[in-house]
Amino acid sequence: MRILITAGPTREPIDPVRYISNRSSGKMGYSIAEAALENGHEVILIAGPVNWAAPAVSEFISVESAREMYDAVAERITGCDAAVFCAAVSDYRVAKVAPEKIKKTGDHLTLVLEKTEDILGSCRSVFRFKGVLMGFAAETGNLIANAKDKLTRKGCDFIVANDVSRKDIGFDQDQNEVIIFGADGTHKALPIEEKRVIGKELVKRLEAAHQNR
Numbered sequence: 001m002r003i004l005i006t007a008g009p010t011r012e013p014i015d016p017v018r019y020i021s022n023r024s025s026g027k028m029g030y031s032i033a034e035a036a037l038e039n040g041h042e043v044i045l046i047a048g049p050v051n052w053a054a055p056a057v058s059e060f061i062s063v064e065s066a067r068e069m070y071d072a073v074a075e076r077i078t079g080c081d082a083a084v085f086c087a088a089v090s091d092y093r094v095a096k097v098a099p100e101k102i103k104k105t106g107d108h109l110t111l112v113l114e115k116t117e118d119i120l121g122s123c124r125s126v127f128r129f130k131g132v133l134m135g136f137a138a139e140t141g142n143l144i145a146n147a148k149d150k151l152t153r154k155g156c157d158f159i160v161a162n163d164v165s166r167k168d169i170g171f172d173q174d175q176n177e178v179i180i181f182g183a184d185g186t187h188k189a190l191p192i193e194e195k196r197v198i199g200k201e202l203v204k205r206l207e208a209a210h211q212n213r
C-alpha cells in the first residue's frame with residue numbers, strides 16, 4: 001500500500017517569535033510510519049515540528065501550520081491506499097498575525113482566533129479520498145461518545161481514541177493505551193503498550209481493511 005501519515009503538532013503564529021501549539025512529540029505518528037515501513041509499505045510522512053530524524057520513508061514533508069499540513073495532504077492523498085491522521089492539528093489560528101513582535105502594554109491582551117481547516121474532515125468531502133481512512137481522537141472526557149462522533153462525522157473507517165488527560169500515555173510518552181473504533185460498529189481496546197507495538201497493530205488494521213475493500 002501507499003500510506004499517508006500525519007504526525008506531530010502544528011504551530012500557528014501569533015507574531016514573528018510566538019505561536020500556539022501543543023505537546024505532541026510525533027512519537028505515535030512516527031511509530032506508525034516505522035511499522036508501515038517494516039511491513040513493506042510505501043510511506044508519505046507529513047510532520048509538524050518534532051525532534052526526531054525522519055524514518056526512511058518515500059517522501060517526508062516537514063510543515064509548521066495547519067494550513068501547510070492541509071496543502072501537503074491535499075497535494076498527495078490522491079493515489080494513496082490508506083491515510084492515518086495522527087497529527088495534533090491546532091483547531092484555531094490567530095486571525096491576524098502581527099507583523100512585528102507584540103509589545104507588552106496593558107494588563108490584558110486579546111487574540112482573535114479563527115478555525116483552521118479540518119484536514120481529516122476534508123478527506124471524503126473535499127479530496128474525495130476513497131482509501132482506508134484512520135483518524136485519532138484525543139479526549140479528556142467522554143472518550144467513547146466523542147470518538148464515535150468523530151468516526152461518523154469525519155467519514156473514517158477507524159478512529160483510534162486515547163485519553164490525553166492521563167500523564168502515563170498519550171502526548172509525549174513512549175506508551176499509549178487506545179481503543180480502536182471501526183465504522184462497522186466494532187471496537188477493540190488495546191492494553192497499555194509501547195507506541196511502536198500499537199503502531200504495528202494499527203498497520204495490521206489498515207492491511208485487513210484494504211484487503212476487504
Ligand code: PMT
Nearest residue numbers: 024025026027028085088089119120135136137138171172
Ligand atoms: O505525538 P505524541 O506525543 O506521540 O502524542 C500522540 C497523540 C496524543 C498526539 C496522538 O495519539 C493523538 O491523539 N493524535 C490526534 C490529536 C488530535 O488532534 O486529536 P483531535 O481529537 O483534536 O482530532 C481528531 C482528528 O482530526 C485527528 O485525527 C486529527 O489529526 C484530525 N484533525 C484535527 C483538527 C484539524 N484541524 N485537522 C485534522 O485533521
